Each structure stands twice: as C-alpha cells, then as structure tokens.
Amino acid sequence: MINVLVTSVGGGVGQSVVDSIAYLDSKYKIIGLDLSDTVYARNQCDVFLISPRINEPSYLQFLLDTCEQYNIDVLIPGNDGELEMLSRNIDLFINIDVKVVVSPLNIVASSRNKFNWYKDYSSIINIVPTALYSEYVKSPDSFNEITFPVIAKPAAGSASSGIQIFLSLAELLSDPIPSDEAINYVVQPYLMPMKTASDYKTLNKAVQERRLLQLSEISCQIVYDLNSEVMGIFVSKNSLKNGVPVTIEPVTDESILAVIRDIAEKLKSEKLIGPVNIQGRLTDQGLVFFEMNLRFTGITGNRSQFGFNEVSSVIEAFTNEGLVTPLISNTARVGARQVACTTFYPLGQNATSIILVTGASSWAAKNFICHMSKTGFLVGKKIILSARNSAGLKEQLEHELGTNETREFVYIGTRSEELSQSIGLTDVIFNFASARPPHGNHKIFESTMFNLSLVDLIKCGNPGFVVNMSSQSVYEASFDSLCYESSAVTATSTYGLSKHVVEQAFSSIPKYCKGTKVVNLRLGRLWSGNIEVDKSQFPYRMLDSMLGDGLFEVANSDNQISMLDVDDLSQSLLSLMELWKGDNELPTTLNLGGVNTSLNQLVSSLEGALLEAGIKFNKLAINTESTQSKSVVISSHLAEQYGLNSSRNLVSSWLKLLTLYNK
Template identity: 30%
Template sequence: MKKITIGICSIGSGVGQSVVDSCKFFREKVSLIGLGNNPLAYGAFDCDKYAIIPSYYDDQYIIEIEKIIKKHEIQILIPGHDDEALLLAKNHEKLTNIGVKVLSSPYELVLICRHKSTYAENFHEAANYFVKTYKAIDIKDEFFPLIAKPEQGFASKGIEIITTRDDLEKIEFEPGYIYQEIAVPRGQDPSYNAFIKQLRKGNNLQVSEISLQLLFDRNSDLVEHCATYNTLKGGVPIEIQPYTTTELSGFIKAITSSLKRLKAFGPINIQGRITDHGFKAFEINPRFTGITGLRAKLGFNEVEFCIFTLIYSIKIKKLKLSNKYLGIRQVASKKVLQSRVISIKKEDSVQKNILLTGSTGMIGSYLLKQLSDQGHSVSRLYTQEKELIDNKKGYSITDLKSGKINLSNFDTIVHLGFARPNSTDSEIHSSIVNSFELATQAAQSAVDQFIFISSQSVYGFTSNGKFTEDCKTNPQNNYARAKVTVEDHIKSITKLSNETRFTVLRLASVIAPFDSNLSHEAYSSMIVSLLKNKTITLSTPNRLISKIDFHDAVDAIDHFTNYSSSSVYEVVNIAPNKNFSLLETMKTVAQELGKTEDMILTESIENEEPNNLVISAEKAEQQYDWKSKTSLNKTAKYFKKHLGY
C-alpha cells in the first residue's frame, strides 16, 4: 500500500503533537506533513516535512494552504485548533475539490459546538445532561456560585467564579461571556473536598473531569467510543485513567441521537463531570484532543481508526482502551539540528561530526578520506579489537557497549562495518548484535542522522523485473537475513523515537579490484582473469544482477551523508543506471581491455534458468538527486590501472 500523505495543522499545538504521537504506531503507512507558522514547532521535527503557513486568522490562510496541499499532494487534512477547525470546515467543499479529505464534521455542527450557551437547545435530545446556562439579567442570588467563561473559549482560559452580585457586576459587561452552573464533583470523588474548599474562596479548582471520545462514520453512526477520568493542572490533563462508560450510557444514547441529526463525522470530544445528580457535560469539541496520543498508547488509536476505517474503509484492529494502565502527561524535550529549522538559512556546506564504522574496509577507507577532505570531523568505531590496536585511533565496540562513547556529540553515524557474505555464522551474528547496539544508542542519544549500509541481496531473486524499495524482502542466505534483521530493528526504533532520522541504503553488488573483494565477488575476479589473459566460463551468461562500481558506491554514501533528509525512516536502492547481463558485461570489459571475445566461454544458454537480481535506482535519482556516474568502460580502465597491467 502506498503511503498516505497527511497534513497535520497547528503542528506546534498539544492536539497537533498528539496526532503525531498517534501516527507513530503506523508510521510506515503514512507520510506526515507538519503545517504551522512557527519554524521551531516541537511536532514539526517529528514529521517527514514541514511547511510554513499563515495564521488561521490571516486572510490568505485558505489560499496558502491550498498551495501547500497541491505541492505536497496531501490527501488528508487534520485540524489542530478550534478556530482552525471552524475555518477548514467552512471551506470543506473548496478543499475537497482539490483532492484533500478534511477530517472534520460539517461546518454547522462545528459552529454549534462553539456556542456553549445553546448546547441544550441545539443538542435537545441530551438537554438534561448539560450544565444550565443563564443570561446575566436572569441570574438570581440562589443560583450562586456560578462559573463565567468565554462563549467560544478553549483550554479552560478566561474562567471566573461568581459567588456574589459584586462578582457578577465585574464580569457582566465583558463581551462574549456566559454564566453556567458549576458541575461540582460528587461527594465520593477524590477531589471533592479540595474543590469545595477552593470554591468557597472563589477559585475554580480544575482537578478532574470526564473526557468522552466518540467516533462517527460517514452515516453519522457512532462506531467507537471510550472515556477517561482526567486529573488536571491548569486546565490541562496530566493524568488519565480509563473510565467505564456504564454511568454515561444514558448521555451517550441521547447525544448520539443529536449528533446523528447534525451529521457528525470523525472525532467528537465531550468534557464533563460526574456530579451527585449524574453526568453533567459542559464542553464539546469536534476534533482530536491533547490526550489523543496518550489514548493511542492505551489501545484506543482513534487517529488510525479515522484514517483507515472511516476514510478508506480499511478494517484495522478493534479499538479497546486498556484498563490495566494509566496515562501520564508531563514534560518532554527535543534536540534538533539547526539546519533543519526552516527559517535558518542553510549553508552550502555544513561541517559535521561523523562516526564511521568499517573504515578499514574497501569502501570505508576511501569514504573516510573523502569525508575528511570535505572538512568533516570523522571518528572511527572498530568492530574488531585488533583494528583498534593497529591503528590506535578511534573507539572499539567494547567502548560502545560499556557506555564510554558519548554519541550525542555526533551529528551523523555511517554504519558500514558488517560481516561479508562469505563470513561465518558467528561473524554474521556479531554484526547483528553490534548493529542493534549502535542503532539503539544512536536513538537514545538523539543523533540527528544514522545511515545503515544494507544490501540488494535482501530482495532475493526473480525471473524478470526490477526490485523497488516497496517490494517485499526475501533473503536467501544468512548474510541477507542479517541485513533484513538490522533493517527491521531500525524500523522498530523509529516507532519509539523520531529524533534520529534513519536511512537504509540497499547497495548493489560492488565491483572493485581489491584483494578483499576478489575473494567473494565473481565479476571482479573474472575481470582480473581477463587481464591475465585467462579464459573465463560463464555458466549463466544471461543472468542480470545489479553491479555498481566501487567509486559510485563511495560517492552514494558520501552523498547521503551530506544530504539532510527529513524522513524518519527511509530505504533507498543504490544501483547503476543501466543493468547488463553477465555476458554483455564481460564482452564490454574485454573490448575495453583489448582482449578477444573468444576468451569468454558460455555453457548451454538455451537451458539457462533466469535467476536475476536487479534493483531500481529511480528513487535515488528522482527524490535525492543521486545517480551513478561510472560506466563499465571506466571500471575496466580502473582495474587495468590499479593492478598495473
């Protein structure tokens, strides 16, 4: 399934972040575009891309967001603020016409939810469950205490407690205020005594509330719901615990009838409190909430359900809020690279602190020099102790495992060091263990970029066609299975932390004239045989396998090391622009080396069973502006020069 592109509005808000947190559970299925007007918005750096848009109070908001939708091909738009939700709902038809689905109820319902004073009137089926609302002129002394709050307020802002006539006179001339009875917690509520004590002092102690989340389908039928008991601080839920909806069943039945009549769609959040007179509701918000992400962690991922089941009619696992856990919201922090901040001008070349594994190998040694020549500070991590002893510079894998390396000092980790295809099972297993440790610590240390060099062998073989990054893996040997295992581990890490951007480069088989490569790479050893005027025999002359020149491999890794990707997890094939059969390859090489084609023997071409491994490099070129530069002729010349023929 192709990724669904989701635009998350007000990305710096609690609701926007909560939606992002919910998406972490199905991150591989979606591409997230953060939308907001703050370049340092916390949630922006958890998204694949971030776009600056005007404030929703700006006259150009809809015009600009239409441009962003078209540019990034956004398929679903999720509002993150009440005022924004109203504006998007009002322009629903215009946005739908450009191909985006706005996750919102109709404008009329969204507008009704803004006017708290008319809840009983507009949701008349559930009128008895709402706190009573009064006009200032109708308030009698026996009604005190009352709560005064802005008619279209949110997040418990601007709330006042009215206990006397004098208090009322101070507020009554303020425009846009409404006056409601206070939903006092019932006597057995843990917060009751503290609430009453503060109420007598004229304070509104926001200690607890019930949050009821309802989800409606296209027919405005209630399809899922859950409730939590929330402990508040400054009006913001900081602790939530699952709450049975048994006591709320009467209200749910009544409000569902109202919301079906008003054509509700998607999430509807209702806040209220259990009083001595039953449940009393005092606020309705037709959107996700700041605890949406926390509910997802407890098993009720309403964002996933709305996207896949309500919009695309794809069944997912049933939503069930686990009663075994509590949810806690307190503080969080994030480290981001300055170059990722949109408003800061990017330099053409940014020096990085890089940690490189595999620096003593065929590709690693050249990559080390190339990156160092560019001005980067490159440190080496050796996976074998003997390498460190010989070189006396860098870190050992033991240093990593014992916590002696502060990975937070590095901007990028390039993990190239790995066992070879012909290595022992023990060596391959060690590579898996070391890779797990390095990738996990990188995420824990919030390293900005981690590049893992994988292999095209993870795809297996086919009789025709090319493998793209979206194809399923089908490893055929322990080496390929090890690469897939590490890839899967990295992918799982991104579900827990989004601060490190992981890039997996699936490298085609490398042709190079080095001793370390000649022992296991057939094409390289055949080229050397031709140089030595030896006859070679091709048992599968028509076989197609992607082969890449050593120089191109180094260039590709260098390119992605210097590239500032915005994706949390990305897989990219690294391969030549054109693929040749084994016979075509050797004929081209022989001609370049001045050898005769009669040195190339073939066996039973007619009976040959195709067993190809060709990968597509279109993504690397189209999305990342990289493509191979070295032709087969250049490869042959390099072999001749390097080996002294």
Template identity: 25%
Template sequence: MNNMKKYNIGISCIGSGVGQSVINSLRLSRLPIKTIGFGTNPFAYGAYDCDEYDYTPTIYQENYIDKLIEKCKEYKVDLIIPGMDDEALIFSNNKSKFEAAGIKAIFSEEPLNTICRDKERMSEELNKVCDVFVKSYDKETLENDISKGLVQFPFIAKPRGGFASKGIEIINGIDDLTKISDEHILQELAIPTKDDPNYAFYIGQIAKNRNPQVSEISIQLVYSPKGELMGRMASYNKLNNGIPIEIVPYENEYVWLVIDQLTPTFLELGLRGPLNIQGRLTENGLKIFEMNPRFTGITGLRALMGFNEVEACVKEWLELDKGKNKLSFNYGRFGMRQTADKSVAIERNQEVADLFKQLNKSKIKNKKVIFITGITGYLGQNLVNELIKYPNFEIWGFGTDKDKTTHLFEGKIHSIYDNEDLRKGFIQFGNVDILLHLGFARPHNGYQKIAESLQFTHELFTRAASHQIPAIINISSQSVYGLETPPLWTEKTPVAPQTVYAQAKYSTELFLKTLKQTNEQLHCSSLRLGTLAGSGFGLTEVDFLSKIVQQALSGQPIKIIGGMQQMERFDVRDAVQAIFKMLQSDSSTWKPIYNVSSGDVNSLIDIAKMVISIASKKNDGKISEIIIDKKEIQMKFGMDSSSFYEDLSWNPTYKIEDTINSLVSYFMKNQKKSYRI
C-alpha cells in the first residue's frame, strides 16, 4: 500500500443492516479512504457514519443504476459496495455500465446472483453437484407428493426472492397450505441434530407454527476479483427476524469438505468477493437453505473478531497490496448484536465457553495473542525471552526499528511489526487478546521523543479500543507521584508529576481510563513501576546504579551529592515475573492502577557502600572511596505495592544486594567496555 492517495468508497443502500456493517468494518481499517453513503432515507443510521451522504432513487426504479453512476461520478467514487441482495443482482446485470464509467464495484457475476435469488433453482441445480441443499417444491407438486405419501410434514414456505426471513410460514399440515401463494417456495426443514444444544427448543417452536432461528451455521467465503481465496470462516448463530444476534465460532472438517466440493461450481458461476452460506447440521448431514453473494449484517462483527472482509476486498479491488490480503478469524471471541456490535473474550462467559467447547470439542487449540510494544527495550527483551518459553502464548512484537527487532526475535515470536505497519493498517488488532504497552521513551531520550511516544500511545490505544481488544496493560511509572507527598506512596496518593516524562506517563493512564468508560468490556490496568535495575538483555547503562557499579569495579572514587536520598530499585527479573503473573491472571479482577516495585527502600549512601563491598570481592580488592558533597537534598522515593502483591498472590524475589550482584557479574563479563564514566 505504498500509494497513499485518498480513495473514495461508496456504499449504496446505506440504511440497510449490510450498509451499516460495511461502514463499521471500514472504520476499523486504516485505509486512506473517504466514505460516501447513498440511499433514500434521511434517517438511515449508517448515513451518519459516512463522510458524506446523498440520495438516490430506490433500487427498483428503472433508472436506478444510471442515477447511481451519476452520483458516483459527482463524488469521484473509486469503488462502490452494494448493500442489499436485490441490488447485488442489479449491479451484476449492469456490469458493463460500471466498467464504461470506470467505477469498480464488489459483486459476483450475474449467474451466481441469479441462482441465489431463486431458491428452487438453487436446490435443483446445485444438488447435482453436492446433495446438501434442502429439497424444494412448488405448491402443486407438494400436494401431489403428499397424496402419494412421498413426503411428510412439516415444511417451511419462503417467498422465492425473499430475504431476512420475511414472509416465512411453517407448514405443519394440509390446512396450513392455505397460508401460501404461488409466490412461495416450499422447502424441507433442516432440523438440527438431536445432540444440538437447541434441538428441544427447535422442535417445540415448529409444533407451534413458529420458525425458530437457532443452531444456524453461517459460512462466509471471500474471493478476489481473480477468483482466488482470501479467507473463510464459520459461526454458529442464533437469529431474530433473520438477523444474527448471537455468534459463536464454529469449526467442522465435514462442513469444509462439503464447501470444497461446491466451490469450483461457485467460481464457475462467477463468485467474486463475499458469499454467505446458511444452513444447519442435521442427522442427514449439512443442509443448506440460503446463499447470498454479498456482505452481511454481521460483517462488521466478524471484523471485530479479526475477519475484516470489507477491508481485504477494498484493498484487493483497488489493487493495494494485491494478492497479499489474506483473512484470519479469532476463535477466542464470541459475538452479540443488539443495536451495536460487541466482541467479547470467550472465557468471560462460562455458558458461551461451554457451548464453544461442545461445538468444537478439541478441534481448536487457542493461544492467547499478546501484542507487545517496546519489544527491543530493556524490559521488553527480558520479558519476551521469558514468555517464549510458554506455548500458551502467541507473541506479536512491535519495535520502532524493524531490522533490530527482526535480528533479536526472528524465529522466536509469531509476528514483528513497526510504525509503518501500524500506519498502513497491517496489524490485525481483531486477533489480539492482550495489548501490553511497554514502548515509551525514557527521560534521557529527550522531550521530542517523549512527545512522540505520547502520540504513539494515543494512536495505539485508539486502535485497540475500536477493535474491542479485551485487555490492555499499560506500563506507567512511579514518577507520576512527584515529590510533594512523602513515601511510601499508595495508589490513592494524589499524583503530582514534576517532569515532562511523568506528565506524559500520567496522560497515558488518563487516556486508558477514558477508553474504559466507553467500553465496559475493556479490562485494563496501568502499572506504576519502580525504577528498573539489574543485568539483562538490552541494559542501557544510564541508571546511577549501573554507573557506580562500573566505578567501583575500576576502583574509581564514587562522588555523591547529599547521600541521604531514599530510593527504591526494582530488579528487572522481578518486573518480568510480575507482568507474567498478570498475563496469566483473570483480567476482570485487575484494578485500574497498581504500584509494582520491590518495597526495598535504601539511602543513596547505603547503596554506595553495598556496591563497594560487593565489587571489591570481584576486582582484586580495589576499594573505591566515597566522596560526599554534603548538601541537604529532600528526595525520597518508594511505593507501597501491597495491593498488587495481594491481588496477584505474588512477591518480589530480589533484594538490592541481588540486583547489585547481577550488575557486577554483568560488567565483569564485559571487560572490554571501559568503566570510565
């Protein structure tokens, strides 16, 4: 996607559920687009999510396509997406007009659209390929077959070209045949298997002449303009008036074997873009009763679950990263629809988790995807090198220098990203289970880098929230407390940042708090870490403890101003274990803020004495002199981390002596480095 010009995307029938779903999907993408909604209703919900909106005739008006093309030219539309079944057929019948106008559109060819709109023909012709489509009858044929005892009640009657379950009737007996007209087609019922969770409910509703829209399997296929598979997924759905309202991920090898048999025929008929297939798993195998070659009302919800088919198709049709737009689906989420889409981590609802297990048995081995920023930093490197030992995590790493990140972690973690990937929308946030934000400039990096880090955090958290990532851990700092309140600081201590860095860190906490207020399903916490120290991957030797250890090892005098300053150092090994413990915990129990440090507070002069004592045993007895510039410096640091210790059932392992020992060993192994400060 090197060409970053802005593209104009039109969505017709914007007031439909499909139109709204397309808009929701586009809003999740990072495509450089402007959206234009077309429709007939000023109250169309989706219209007000578009950048612009304009009116067209109804799709059934004779000059609809001509008027729509005029509007597309007016708004310089590069690509248009239909929002209804009948409209998709109309588009395919007028393919030449779109081509002549130079306007691209996402739709399948006319043969597939036509057969999908005629349920009787779909059954007759496609059952010759694979006998999985429900049998269809007209009224006269059915009456004859009933009289001969060839078929049995009940049946379902549908309008031949219907959609969204409108005009459906249940036919339980001869008397019910009066409900139907010549415009209806009768189909055999696809009754779920007896071990299906909704079997009893289904049978009970049919007996009451009601159409129970449960236990439906929805299969979504997505193909490129050249007929190449971009992605596919399936879900187990409950519907209300034809609209899916409960969606659980579903995987069944038998179902895909059936689809594989049918796919060559779909492609011959002109499958391009999306194709939705609806059916049920019955005692006689899969029974398909509906197909629609278009996006659907739950397209936007699928995008929240990692399967953003609209984004992938738009990019493919506009030839952005052509051939590389592949789709995957997060089997760790389930979905609900009411007035808005919501995607939730499956483990947060035990009944859904049980249903998921019942449906899929042990077919899906789900790992938690942890997206970690700042992966090449001091804490990042040590944390990742610990996490890769555990197979239940899939690590996605983010670093500003992709070459460096690749050098450090290629082959060790699943995916590596950088700012360019974020800017171009290459990161599939819908597949992320936990965002762990470590990446932030340190005070020694300067004000500009800190400002850039704050901007990056804002962008990152916004993207995470829009994709409804279930959990976010934000690494903050003890510096937000400032020095106005004496330690030990608790999470209830008023913050008073006194530096640019501290202000920026507190800003990240506030922004995350705001996101939580807009989405109750977001579980998040900001960890106010103590200052890290100790040997480990990526150590930057700017901390005073590293400096005085190097001085002591070389026998140089250690100059101290004041000496009675109280400070706390947090061993990086403990920091890694604390975060690891949190990643393993139930995110619903997290508090919004945690202090996380060693709880080991010492004076500067005592720390210097410990360093000299430990170093003298390793440097041939060289003993550094402590030179004190006596000044009254009221600087005290230290946090009460008991809340974290209690909630996570964890305590730090390393004391300041252990941290010093680790640094001494580290610098002794790196003798080639100068100890001069």
C-alpha cells in the first residue's frame, strides 16, 4: 500500500488528482487536505484533514508532521501557491523519506512569473511576447512584438484574474493601471485563434467589446520520471466554459505533436520531474503558448479515462525507481466534464437518526427490530423496513410490538425506486436480505442479484454506515482450526459462494464513496431469539425431539460449532453503530461467532435448561462411535476487541427458545 498525501483536494487540481487514483483503493491510501470539510473529494479520501492556509507560517510544519504521522510515501501538491515553497524546502521532505512531486526551484519560480518565463524559455518555447507593463508604457516603440489588441494582467496571476483588454496604445496610455499595481503587471498581445476557426468571430466580437471570453485552448501535458525522461505526452484541444475545460478532444495532428515532443526533449535539461502543463492557442502564426504550470491540472482525472493515468504512473515511478510505465492514450474518445455532486456528514457529526433495514421480514431482522424496540433504542429514531411482503411484515410487527410502538415505522417494498429514495434519507443500513440453503439454489441466485442491485443504489445514495450480514460459510471447513478474518475464503457451496460475492460487492462501495463505511459481519449459526421460532434451526429440532419422541440423533458429537444468540447479534449491531457514530475506525470484515461449542456440550446445556425449567424430557441418541467431521468454527477475537461480546451462557439461550416453543 502506497500512502499518498494530496493537498487542496477541494480545488480543481487536487480533486482531479484524487479522481485519478481513488478507485485504486487496494494500491493507494489517499490522505487529503483542504481548508474546508465540505469538499467533494472528501468522500474519495481514505483520510481527510483540515489544513492551515498555504500562506500561514505553520503550513510547512503541518505538512511535515502529517507526512510523518501517516507514513507518507508521495506528496502531490494541488495548489500553484505552494510549489515554490515545496521546491525550496525539498530537503526537509527527503530527510523523512517523502517524495514530493515538484520540479527544481529555478524553473518552478520562473513559471510562476509570466515575464520571467518568457525571458527564460522563449528560446525553446514559442511564448506569446511579454513585456513588463511599467517598462512598456515608458517606451512602447521599443516593443515592436507587442501588437494590439493587448491584455494587461498580473505577472504572477492565474486563470483570468485581474486581466484588462486594450484595443489601442492611446487607450492603454489614457487609462493607466494604478502605480501600486502596475509594477506587478505584464502586457501581451491578445492571442486570437486562426481566422478559419469556428470561434473566431465570437471571440473577436468579445474583444472589441473588451470582454474577456475564453472559448478554447491547446493543453499539452508532458510527464517526466525521476531521471527527467519523458514518460508520456497528452495534447488536447479543450473547449472552455467560464475558463474551465468542459470538452477535451485529443490532438492527433502530427505537426502539433512534433512541436510538443521537441519542447519536451529540450526541457529535460532543466531536470524536470513529474507533470508539466503548457497551454497555448493555434493562431495564424502557428501554435503560441501563454502559460506553463509544473503540476497536474484540472483535467488530469479526465485524461486518466483515456488510459493516460499520469498520477498513478508518477507515483509508481517515484516509489519504484527504475520501474517506468510509458503513458499512452485512446485518442478516439472525447472527454466531457460537468458538475459532480455528493453528500457527507460534517466532520465529527455522524448521525444515526434514520435506519433502513433491508430483508426486514427475515427471522434475524425481525428479532433485531424487536430488540431495538424493547431496549428503547428506537425513541427519537425513524426506521424504514424493506421487505417483499411489507404488508405481512407490518401486520406481524404490530401484533408482536403493538400498534403504538410501530406507528412510526415506515414499510416499503423492494423496488429500486422505493429503495433509492430511502437510501438517500438513511444514515445507517442493516442488510439482512438473503436466501438460505433450505430455500434452494434458485432463491439464493435471486437473493444474490437483489444484493448486487442494492449495492448499486447504495453507491449513489451515500449513506453513512452499512452493515451487511454475511456468514461463516465463506470459510473452508476443517477438523480443528479456527477461522479468522484473515483466513482464506474458499466457498464451496452455492450459499457460501453467494455470500462471498455479496461481501465483495459491499466492500466495493467505499471505492465510489469513501464517506460510506461498510462492515461485513460473518456470522456463526444464529439461534434462540425473542420473536417466533425458526423451525428449520437444528436447535429447535433438538428441543422438539427431547420434548417429543426423542428420535433426533446427534452424529459426530465431538464436532465444534459456532452458535450465535440472535440477541447478541442485535446488541452487536447497535454497538457497531455507536462506534461508527463516534468516528472509530472499523474493519471491513468482522467475525461474530458467539459460543464455540461441541454438539455434545450443546446437548448437555439443553438438558441443563430443561432441568432448570422443571420439564421432563427424553434423552437424545448420541452416536459416540462416529468420528469428528469437518466443520467451520470462527474466532470472534477481533470483534471482542471492539466490545462486541457474546453471551457464554448456552442455558439462557435455550430457555429463551423454550419460551418461544411453549407459545
């Protein structure tokens, strides 16, 4: 796992960097920084931190401390304003073994000032003629290359801030820029597109009206490795809206590409590393450039969708010296950028007010609902219950809990429209939707497909916390070994394979929205409870036989088995929810096995429960000659570390089951 620190993730550049690698969650851990916690990229970062402003004295030390705290491998700047500071202090990061994606100070500083860049690099790059405003107004005749119309703009400015248009020399001299500002301004000819270009007339009209209108640009991205060798070049014509690229068309014109390759080769002597972006315009005088930025750009994420993942390639080149992956792209595509939307909770304010239970008519889910009700947890909560037969579930819960307790319950079906709206409302989802082996393979298949569709809806809805009920069946049975969360998953049954597939689907949700935390609970055999009897449970059949004909035979009585009281599951779910609400780190997978016991011990505990209740019973036939067979027994040690403790008293679980049996 490579730890990557990205700054200013709320800006276009930082956001685009995160877009490029957020889905590669098994490869990179992203620590994102920004001034605000209400930025889109927060849902894409594994860790999100509020940072000081770039110009604050504490900013550099904050970066160094963060790098050490999170064991950062690569730091990627997302803001122009920090490039010089990072380059100037590069040794501080080298000393703590952090690679910073920033080029040498001399070219970084030059690129940050338009006049210096023109002065230093116009011999190898066809840069628009640039003069200091203060010098130009003193002697316009000395600058024959400055032709009207012209623009005056801050030498160190970015985007279109502070730009003014002048149509003639007389106009420029009659409306001077205030002297306190003029010292920082430059003058350049206005770069008009070719007269044959589709946007020429529109742009010319805007210039004559002294309106700044940015309609298109040529963007050239050159990427270097640590040895300043070119890893790849991507050239595109970008259509702009309010100065922001919205359409990206790869350029395949060899005459243009040859110019960029030549520039890339000549710049190698500057010991550049990482990304270099040069922006220009196709004019009647050829391709002329007006800006260079030594960083990734706002369309870096879009370029990755052409196969040109410059961020991932740079990280790999920085962390695996000598391993350089050439960057190529699919130039048959066209890129598009629009507004993206997301939701999340303010930092430290996770909410648990609205709860959605899917598969709510299952035996385990109904016990969970009753547990929440009887423990008073539902006071002040809104609970949404999804079931295929929502009317039947409503009737049963009203009978069990009373109409007064259930009057605030919301019942929905399983249609996508209902679920989508409910997921958008929901803080926490508990997914019990599942078919079990007795239901048959067709039902298991239907359940799997429902869960996969549910995952797609959750990816779009951004709930805060999701717990998916899985099973110990994903593990391979053995004679004597415990299964841990790290144990190999070797599902051999249809049911076990279904559970594993569904687990993987739920685990993928944070790839799309890291603001949603997902836990897959691998459960032992559920039993006991407080609402109805699941007659398919073998504990029920044991009890029924002991109180009846006693014909139930216990084979392989030394076999170990994980028995989880459904009430312990219910309490563990509430505890998990409170842990998430408190911003505690939680694992993606947790075993919750309950009591690990032999079948012999289980029978003995049932006899003890019946004796305690004063009930006569028949002894069960126990085949003592049989040998132990393979079984799955899971370790709940990790769950216990999170305070998820199961009752060790088998007798109390039997007594609850006996109460239900007698009903």
